[in-house]
Amino acid sequence: MKKLTIYLFVVLLGVLSACNSFENDEVVTMDTTEQSTRSASDFEPSPIPSGAPLIYPAYYGGAYVKDKQLVILISGNPQLYREEFVKRCGSEDIVLEKCEYSYVSLLNQTDKIHEYVKNGNTQGIVGFGIKEDKNMIEIRLKDLNENTVKELQTKTGSSNMFFFTQGEEIKTEQAVAVNSGIEIINPRGYSSTLGYRVMYNGKKCQTLAGHSFNVGDYVYLPSSLYGICVDQEFYGSVDAAIVEVYSTYEPTNNIAYTGMTVSPTMQAAPVGGYVNLYGKTSGNLLGTVTNTNFAGYVEGQFMNGIVEVHYTPNSNDGDSGGLVYSSNGFTNYTTGTHIGRIPNTNYSYYTKFQNIATVFGATRY
Amino acid sequence: MRWLFFICISCFVLPIGCTYKQNEKEVVPSFSDNRNNSERKELSDDIRLETYVNSLDIRMELVDSIFSVCPDTIEMNIINNSDYKLLSNLKYSLKHFESGNWKVVSLLENTIWPDVEMFVEPQSRRSFNVDLFLNLKPGRYQIEKEFSIVIPTIKRSTNNIRIILSDEFMIN
Numbered sequence: 001m002k003k004l005t006i007y008l009f010v011v012l013l014g015v016l017s018a019c020n021s022f023e024n025d026e027v028v029t030m031d032t033t034e035q036s037t038r039s040a041s042d043f044e045p046s047p048i049p050s051g052a053p054l055i056y057p058a059y060y061g062g063a064y065v066k067d068k069q070l071v072i073l074i075s076g077n078p079q080l081y082r083e084e085f086v087k088r089c090g091s092e093d094i095v096l097e098k099c100e101y102s103y104v105s106l107l108n109q110t111d112k113i114h115e116y117v118k119n120g121n122t123q124g125i126v127g128f129g130i131k132e133d134k135n136m137i138e139i140r141l142k143d144l145n146e147n148t149v150k151e152l153q154t155k156t157g158s159s160n161m162f163f164f165t166q167g168e169e170i171k172t173e174q175a176v177a178v179n180s181g182i183e184i185i186n187p188r189g190y191s192s193t194l195g196y197r198v199m200y201n202g203k204k205c206q207t208l209a210g211h212s213f214n215v216g217d218y219v220y221l222p223s224s225l226y227g228i229c230v231d232q233e234f235y236g237s238v239d240a241a242i243v244e245v246y247s248t249y250e251p252t253n254n255i256a257y258t259g260m261t262v263s264p265t266m267q268a269a270p271v272g273g274y275v276n277l278y279g280k281t282s283g284n285l286l287g288t289v290t291n292t293n294f295a296g297y298v299e300g301q302f303m304n305g306i307v308e309v310h311y312t313p314n315s316n317d318g319d320s321g322g323l324v325y326s327s328n329g330f331t332n333y334t335t336g337t338h339i340g341r342i343p344n345t346n347y348s349y350y351t352k353f354q355n356i357a358t359v360f361g362a363t364r365y
Numbered sequence: 366m367r368w369l370f371f372i373c374i375s376c377f378v379l380p381i382g383c384t385y386k387q388n389e390k391e392v393v394p395s396f397s398d399n400r401n402n403s404e405r406k407e408l409s410d411d412i413r414l415e416t417y418v419n420s421l422d423i424r425m426e427l428v429d430s431i432f433s434v435c436p437d438t439i440e441m442n443i444i445n446n447s448d449y450k451l452l453s454n455l456k457y458s459l460k461h462f463e464s465g466n467w468k469v470v471s472l473l474e475n476t477i478w479p480d481v482e483m484f485v486e487p488q489s490r491r492s493f494n495v496d497l498f499l500n501l502k503p504g505r506y507q508i509e510k511e512f513s514i515v516i517p518t519i520k521r522s523t524n525n526i527r528i529i530l531s532d533e534f535m536i537n
Contacts, residue, residue: 192481299498303477
């Protein structure tokens, strides 16, 4: 047993010394991109997961390529670090230049500008970033004038690291089409279904579950911010909210994953009539209307004038806000939006779309 | 005498023959026996699954558990120290401790619950506010909430495994 332990210890030492091969690296020729990547990536301690931020030493000021040669900026005496960077880059073909600001201090300043912009103080800033060849931070303004520059220098700490240029906002080439029936998330992380597209106060919007959103709430797709909730009702005959969609998105009349569309024409369903529900969890369900003027408590809130439907199987968690539509076999008509269900029964409830249109002054398009 | 001997032998052999046939039936199981075996196996799987689910460190803790009047909301923390995501909704149920027994607060039974989905990520804790829209009288209560455990690799996982978490509170 003792022999085995010694053997394992020797093997472990061998593996460790083999891994620590940095000092034995031979100097080879490689292109500037690889040199640059290596010069920065070598600052990352190897045991930290790849997602960990790079840790730059205080003497590193950044790097850029000039005349096909990698230039590394040093905050201090460059000669002191030449040997180290030759090893890091694996090449002699590099230039070390003295600079004023370390890369860490430049990053700290960009963080401050980010915080400043995030807090709503855009001051016409359309972009900013480190310009490594200048060893400074470029701040791009939509309207470049002396007053704005002075105001920004004062409010952001009057940093000499900044220089200002004029620029335009980045615009996407094409709005992303978003279908109804997909998952939508409120700021508390609760998930429901994205409803119909509507025009509200002349703006392109979409309906949501009213019990899940408050006015002013950000509305999220699973991977991005989608818009802001501008109106909400969870009372009387209406459980719905309106999201004003950001300009980078274009709502459609398509139902997600089905290849079907829903006409903006509204149609009420009678008792005994069939309706379909499309919810993000259940997909498409077919049900029979059992009451067109139901009154009852929805999570403690008294509601009336809502419609009761018998679905088999019943709706599920996450279907709130889903599309309720009726069909004549050729066309799907806008009928309502899904509210919820009585557990352990087959009864679910929806808000009539006509009531949503009346209460919000919204129109389907 | 020879006849008497023959009858005695017959009486002895015939029951043995019958017994042998019965044993044969047990060796070759019938359809109903197969079904029983399958049900027994499923039951044993269910017990193992229940034991496994109960061994997971998933629990509910109320932030406050003693109230001087009936509160509007109750804040709860769901602690999920398992490697699985938990799914739930806005629904909860209440039990009132009366005469030594827990009795279901029936007013919640016919409530329409919005179909909102909420989740708790693996190895995390999350706080939820529950709207208590009933005017509860003083006493000892138990709040229960059902969660689905998303275990994709478990057999028959088309329906998520369900677990009920609960905690108690008092209204003085």
